[in-house]
Amino acid sequence: MGLGILVFGLVVFLGTHLFVSLRNARADVIARVGLLAYRGLFALVSLVGLVLIVWGYGQYRAHELVQVWSPPAFMRHVTVGLMLFAVIFIVAAFIPSHIKTRLKHPMLAGVKTWAFAHLLSNGDPAQSCSSARSWFGVSMPVSPPSGAAILGLRPRRLAAPMMHSWWGLVSWSTSRSAMRSIRP
Numbered sequence: 001m002g003l004g005i006l007v008f009g010l011v012v013f014l015g016t017h018l019f020v021s022l023r024n025a026r027a028d029v030i031a032r033v034g035l036l037a038y039r040g041l042f043a044l045v046s047l048v049g050l051v052l053i054v055w056g057y058g059q060y061r062a063h064e065l066v067q068v069w070s071p072p073a074f075m076r077h078v079t080v081g082l083m084l085f086a087v088i089f090i091v092a093a094f095i096p097s098h099i100k101t102r103l104k105h106p107m108l109a110g111v112k113t114w115a116f117a118h119l120l121s122n123g124d125p126a127q128s129c130s131s132a133r134s135w136f137g138v139s140m141p142v143s144p145p146s147g148a149a150i151l152g153l154r155p156r157r158l159a160a161p162m163m164h165s166w167w168g169l170v171s172w173s174t175s176r177s178a179m180r181s182i183r184p
Contacts, residue, residue: 002059009052016045067123075121082117086110 020026020042030038089110092099103109 002056002062002064005056006053006060007056009049009054009056011049012052013046013049016042016049065124069123071121071123079117079121082113082120086113086117089113 026038033041087110088099089103089106092103093105093107093110100106
């Protein structure tokens with residue numbers, strides 16, 4: 001039951017985010033309910049999907065845990081190494097740098113690196129499902145629009161400078177606390 005709730009939460013969460021790419025349907029909904037109501041509804045449905053993912057994963061871990069394969073011990077170290085790159089890629093998405101120009105879409109690269117690292121080191125279906133969703137699911141809806149933005153086919157919106165410093169602080173403190181929690 002827990003794995004089913006997790007998968008349903010993934011469908012709800014991805015469905016709301018995929019709806020944004022349907023430009024005509026999105027414009028119709030905004031015209032009917034207004035921009036603020038649309039944003040509120042989008043946030044609420046996304047939050048419900050996220051809560052279902054977390055709740056389903058908790059139920060799965062508590063009652064139905066199935067270990068499909070046992071990853072080798074060294075995979076943990078490989079995952080930690082890959083996570084360093086994932087965090088750097090995600091931070092590079094918000095800071096002008098050579099990494100950003102080289103990767104073109106560093107946040108996508110960071111999410112894919114995170115997902116690949118966790119696919120290597122997790123042996124149960126729930127974590128593999130979440131990582132696979134991030135690996136395959138994120139690349140499908142995000143790549144074409146981001147590719148269009150990179151090619152200049154659609155104007156890109158830049159975040160405010162405050163967002164850059166805020167995200168950098170959050171990323172730095174999160175990675176610092178994660179590195180402190182890893183003891184050899």
